[in-house]
Each structure stands twice: as structure tokens, then as C-alpha cells.
Amino acid sequence: MLDRITTLQDDTPILIADGLGKSYGRLRACRDISFKLYSGEVLAIVGESGSGKSTLLQLLSAQLAPNTGSVSYRMRDGSTRDLAAMGEAERRLLFRTDWGFVHQDPAMGLRMAVSAGANVGERLMAIGHNHYGKIRATATTWLERVEISADRIDDAPRTYSGGMRQRLQIARNLVTEPRLIFMDEPTGGLDVSVQARLLDMMRSPVGELGLSAIVVTHDLAVARLLSHRVMVMQGGRVIETGLTDQVLDDPREPYTQLLVSSILPA
Amino acid sequence: MNAPTYNFAYLDEQTKRMIRRAILKAIAIPGYQVPFASREMPMPYGWGTGGVQVTAAILGPDDRLKVIDQGSDDTTNAISIRKFFQKTAGVAVTTSTVNATVIQTRHRIHEAQLGAHQVLVYQVPIPEPLRFLEPRETETRRMHALAEYGLIHVKLYEDIARFGHIATAYAYPVKVNARYVMDPSPTPKFDNPKMDNCEALQLFGAGREKRIYAIPPYTTVQSLDFEDYPFEPYKHKACCALCNAADSYLDEIVTDDKGSRMFVCSDTDYCETRQAQGHRGSENASPFAESRHA
Ligand SMILES: Nc1ncnc2c1ncn2[C@@H]1O[C@H](COP(=O)(O)OP(=O)(O)O)[C@@H](O)[C@H]1O
Numbered sequence: 378m379l380d381r382i383t384t385l386q387d388d389t390p391i392l393i394a395d396g397l398g399k400s401y402g403r404l405r406a407c408r409d410i411s412f413k414l415y416s417g418e419v420l421a422i423v424g425e426s427g428s429g430k431s432t433l434l435q436l437l438s439a440q441l442a443p444n445t446g447s448v449s450y451r452m453r454d455g456s457t458r459d460l461a462a463m464g465e466a467e468r469r470l471l472f473r474t475d476w477g478f479v480h481q482d483p484a485m486g487l488r489m490a491v492s493a494g495a496n497v498g499e500r501l502m503a504i505g506h507n508h509y510g511k512i513r514a515t516a517t518t519w520l521e522r523v524e525i526s527a528d529r530i531d532d533a534p535r536t537y538s539g540g541m542r543q544r545l546q547i548a549r550n551l552v553t554e555p556r557l558i559f560m561d562e563p564t565g566g567l568d569v570s571v572q573a574r575l576l577d578m579m580r581s582p583v584g585e586l587g588l589s590a591i592v593v594t595h596d597l598a599v600a601r602l603l604s605h606r607v608m609v610m611q612g613g614r615v616i617e618t619g620l621t622d623q624v625l626d627d628p629r630e631p632y633t634q635l636l637v638s639s640i641l642p643a
Numbered sequence: 644m645n646a647p648t649y650n651f652a653y654l655d656e657q658t659k660r661m662i663r664r665a666i667l668k669a670i671a672i673p674g675y676q677v678p679f680a681s682r683e684m685p686m687p688y689g690w691g692t693g694g695v696q697v698t699a700a701i702l703g704p705d706d707r708l709k710v711i712d713q714g715s716d717d718t719t720n721a722i723s724i725r726k727f728f729q730k731t732a733g734v735a736v737t738t739s740t741v742n743a744t745v746i747q748t749r750h751r752i753h754e755a756q757l758g759a760h761q762v763l764v765y766q767v768p769i770p771e772p773l774r775f776l777e778p779r780e781t782e783t784r785r786m787h788a789l790a791e792y793g794l795i796h797v798k799l800y801e802d803i804a805r806f807g808h809i810a811t812a813y814a815y816p817v818k819v820n821a822r823y824v825m826d827p828s829p830t831p832k833f834d835n836p837k838m839d840n841c842e843a844l845q846l847f848g849a850g851r852e853k854r855i856y857a858i859p860p861y862t863t864v865q866s867l868d869f870e871d872y873p874f875e876p877y878k879h880k881a882c883c884a885l886c887n888a889a890d891s892y893l894d895e896i897v898t899d900d901k902g903s904r905m906f907v908c909s910d911t912d913y914c915e916t917r918q919a920q921g922h923r924g925s926e927n928a929s930p931f932a933e934s935r936h937a
């Protein structure tokens with residue numbers, strides 16, 4: 378994956394975080410976080426539980442307003458925009474077309490009582506697709522891409538296994554061919570073998586679509602398999618960042634060393 | 644209670660003004676649900692307290708009121724609302740659709756075409772068309788504000804996936820004035836085309852949910868659908884057994900304890916008017932057949 382990033386990466390970042398901070402009362406969940414994400418790049422955010430990873434992901438995806446700092450995003454038209462300065466309508470449109478968000482808990486990201494086909498088709502219908510047959514055909518294609526058999530298209534995710542739900546969530550997000558996808562512990566709560574299959578499957582669309590991704594995980598194996606770059610968080614700060622293999626094979630910070638040697642509880 | 648102490652049409656003038664302001668706002672923003680301070684009425688929710696408040700606010704001494712429930716003037720609900728306004732407003736009441744100036748309805752739009760001199764008031768139980776898929780009020784309001792209506796099509800998609808066609812037969816969602824998606828209250832979809840470009844003002848009142856919305860005269864009302872599954876108003880294969888109408892909404896009526904049944908107009912005024920004009924259905928060959936309503 379390291380080869381690809383050098384070729385895909387261009388000079389203009391797709392997402393820029395600048396001095397991001399967020400407090401819950403006196404608790405500083407994120408402090409002064411700045412970084413750039415480039416097109417086609419997969420960034421992993423790692424750190425122990427409570428270190429501020431999910432909060433950061435919500436700040437980056439404009440679901441939470443920061444107390445300090447800003448997030449800018451490069452739109453399809455090439456202009457870079459401050460998310461906080463965008464209108465709500467435009468931000469929401471961005472969220473369900475140009476972005477994806479995969480939750481750890483599929484029930485948060487899916488409509489559990491609605492068929493898989495409608496779950497995948499919803500984003501299309503939201504942007505005005507109005508041909509049932511075509512929506513269903515597109516949904517079928519995406520289900521197959523995430524290795525869900527087409528004959529499950531009319532079943533609700535309630536009847537799916539945990540791994541299938543997570544794959545359905547991914548299909549639901551990718552159907553509009555977003556440019557950036559956020560994932561919060563996408564493999565959390567799944568069996569190891571199911572995780573492996575999911576990760577395998579996630580790698581291919583990321584590659585094929587030239588997708589950029591920010592993946593929050595406490596699992597360093599996930600970071601190693603998926604990401605080009607890693608940011609290590611501790612107590613709301615980014616304490617180390619670098620190319621994934623470098624950070625994981627040769628960590629500089631003592632905290633990262635502990636993480637890598639699995640001494641810290643994930 | 645003591646009849647002479649009623650204000651005209653029961654509600655005090657202050658309250659009626661408040662409701663009229665909500666109605667005016669609703670007319671100005673077709674299909675938009677305007678919150679209003681719904682009052683306790685001397686009848687239970689579910690008996691059309693929203694419609695009753697709207698009617699009370701628009702009624703004048705010269706109005707002629709008609710009240711229908713499922714097309715009929717003679718259900719308990721219709722009779723009690725009609726009596727309520729007779730008593731509290733002293734207005735003339737009628738069962739004739741063409742003679743009425745204000746028509747309050749539950750579950751139907753009558754067959755006779757509405758005229759510019761008429762107002763149709765709907766009793767609405769659940770005003771929010773997005774409610775069944777999105778229970779959070781904050782979220783549905785935002786969806787309306789931003790015209791994010793993908794969810795409505797999710798519902799229609801589910802219908803087709805499950806039944807092979809859009810099976811929603813009541814409360815079929817519409818888009819009003821090419822902007823707001825609206826629930827036409829539990830009227831059959833058969834009635835949806837009557838709302839479109841209608842000459843009369845249509846007002847909707849939801850008492851328990853405290854919402855009023857409106858379709859001003861001559862407003863487009865489009866039933867939502869898919870290109871390849873277009874909206875189809877339900878069409879009965881039968882004709883009315885009493886008046887032979889082929890174009891009306893029919894109720895199935897069981898006629899004896901052996902399970903015999905026949906189809907008759909749900910709009911009793913329409914059916915009786917046609918019979919009076921000499922139209923005869925299969926179960927009503929004799930010109931002296933007794934009226935269906937004693
Ligand atoms: N909504 C909230 N209100 C108050 N405290 C919160 C809230 N969300 C998270 N926190 C706290 O902020 C810190 C960071 O949480 P979080 O971002 O969820 O960390 P992580 O995802 O790394 O486990 C934790 O101490 C957590 O308890």
C-alpha cells in the first residue's frame with residue numbers, strides 16, 4: 378500500500394485539521410490537533426480507550442463543533458472550504474454523498490427494520506434517483522461487492538450476522554462513491570475471522586475507488602492492514618504520527634512502544 | 644354545561660384568532676405543518692379535535708356545515724360534531740355536498756367536485772409523513788426544512804420490494820407545491836387526485852399533535868412514486884350496487900349472515916343524489932327502494 382500512496386497523493390490535501398480542540402466540561406477530550414489527509418490516503422487513529430479518537434472523528438466529520446480550531450475539506454470542484462462556515466444543508470449533503478461514516482455499532486448506521494436493498498438505495502433516493510429498477514440493480518451490485526448474496530436483498534439487517542451488518546453498512550456508504558470515508562472501530566465486536574474477511578473486503582474498494590479514509594481503531598493489526606499512516610493519541614493529544622510500518626515497527630514514544638507491545642489494554 | 648355561555652363556535656375569540664393566525668401561516672406555506680396551541684375540546688382526541696378547532700375558527704353565522712366520516716353523514720362521530728356546531732354556533736347544517744360551505748371530514752374526500760366557495764377541513768391523527776421511519780421530531784423537522792425526502796421513497800421502495808407494487812393505500816404521501824411532503828391524513832389514495840389543483844381551500848387540523856397545515860386553492864399536489872412504478876389511484880372493478888356509479892369510492896357491505904356482500908358508494912350524499920336522479924344499481928332495481936338511511 379505504501380507504493381500506491383506516493384503515486385496517488387497530490388499536493389492539495391483533501392482534509393485539513395488545524396488546531397482542533399474539544400472539551401466536555403473540564404475534560405479536554407481533544408487538544409490542539411493538526412494534520413493533513415491526502416487524496417487516496419488511509420489514516421489510522423490509534424490509542425487506548427478514552428484517548429479521544431471517537432471525539433476527533435466526530436470533529437473531523439462535522440458532527441461535533443470544535444471549541445478551537447477548524448476543519449477544511451476540498452470539494453469535488455477543487456475549492457477548499459471551512460466546514461464550520463458551510464450551511465447545514467450543504468454539510469448534510471456532503472455527509473450523505475461525498476462522505477461515508479461507518480459506525481462501530483451497525484444499528485447506528487443502518488435502518489434495522491428496513492430491507493438491505495432500501496438501506497443501500499437510501500442515499501441514491503435522497504439525491505433524487507427515482508427509478509426503482511435501477512436503484513435495486515445498483516443495490517444488488519453493491520451487496521455483491523461486499524459479499525452479501527443478492528438473494529438477501531429483501532431481508533432486514535435485523536436478520537443479518539454482525540459481520541454482514543457491518544458489510545451492509547459499508548455498501549450503504551459507498552453507493553454514492555464518496556471520496557472520504559470515516560470509520561469508527563469498524564471491526565470492533567466482531568470475531569477475529571469475521572474481522573479478517575471484513576478488512577480484506579474493505580481494502581479493495583479503498584483501492585479501486587481511490588477513496589481516502591480515516592479509521593479509528595484500538596486494534597493495531599487493523600491499522601497495519603488498512604492504513605498508510607498512523608496517528609497515536611493519548612489523553613486527547615496526538616503524541617506520534619508517521620508511516621504505519623515505521624510507527625508500528627519502530628515506535629519513538631514510550632507510550633507507543635507500550636501500545637505496540639500490547640502491554641496497554643486496547 | 645350551560646348553553647348560553649358558549650362563545651360562538653365554543654372557542655373564545657382570543658383562541659380563534661390564534662388558530663386563524665396558524666391557518667394563515669399554513670396557507671402561506673403550502674404543506675408546511677404549523678404548530679399551534681391546541682385546546683382541550685369537549686370530546687376525546689381521536690374524535691377530530693384538530694378539525695373541530697379549525698372549523699370553529701373559520702365558521703361564520705352564514706355558513707352551512709356538512710360533516711362526514713368515511714364518506715357518511717350518519718356515523719356517531721359525524722353526528723356528534725354536527726350537533727356540536729349546531730348547538731355552539733347555531734349554524735345551518737346540511738348533508739348536501741354542493742350546498743355546504745364548510746365540510747369537515749374524516750377519512751374521505753367526497754365525490755362531488757369542490758368549488759371555490761367551499762372549505763374542506765380534515766381531521767388528522769398523525770400529521771408527520773416521515774414519522775414511521777424517523778421517530779425523532781427534531782430530525783423530521785430538519786428533513787422538512789432542508790427538503791431531504793429520501794426517506795419517503797425508502798418507504799415506497801419497501802412496498803414494491805415486499806408486495807410488487809406500491810401497497811400504501813391510505814395516507815399516501817404527496818408533495819405540495821413542489822416543496823413540502825405532506826400526509827393527506829388517512830384518506831384512501833383514491834382521493835389523492837382530488838387534492839391537486841383543487842378550487843377549494845383545504846385545511847388540516849391535528850389536535851393531539853398540535854399541527855395545522857393547508858393546501859391553498861389551485862395548488863399542485865403530487866402523489867409520490869417511482870418512474871417505473873407510477874402512482875395509480877385505486878380503481879374499483881365493481882359499480883355501486885345502489886346507484887351504479889363507476890367512478891366513486893366503494894365500501895364493501897355484508898348484507899346477510901351468509902356472507903353475501905355488495906359494494907356501495909362510501910359517499911352517501913353522492914349515492915343518494917344519483918339514486919334520486921334515477922340511477923339504479925344491481926341491488927336496487929325498484930324505483931321505490933327504500934332509502935338506505937332511515
Ligand atoms: N458526550 C460526552 N460527554 C462527556 N464526556 C465525553 C463525551 N464523549 C466522550 N467523552 C469523554 O471524552 C474522552 C474521550 O472519549 P472518546 O473520544 O470516546 O475516546 P475513544 O474513542 O478514544 O475511546 C473520554 O474520557 C470520554 O469519557
Ligand SMILES: [Mg+2]
Binds near residue numbers: 430431432
Ligand atoms: Mg471510541
Ligand SMILES: [Zn+2]
Binds near residue numbers: 884885887888907915
Ligand atoms: Zn352509489
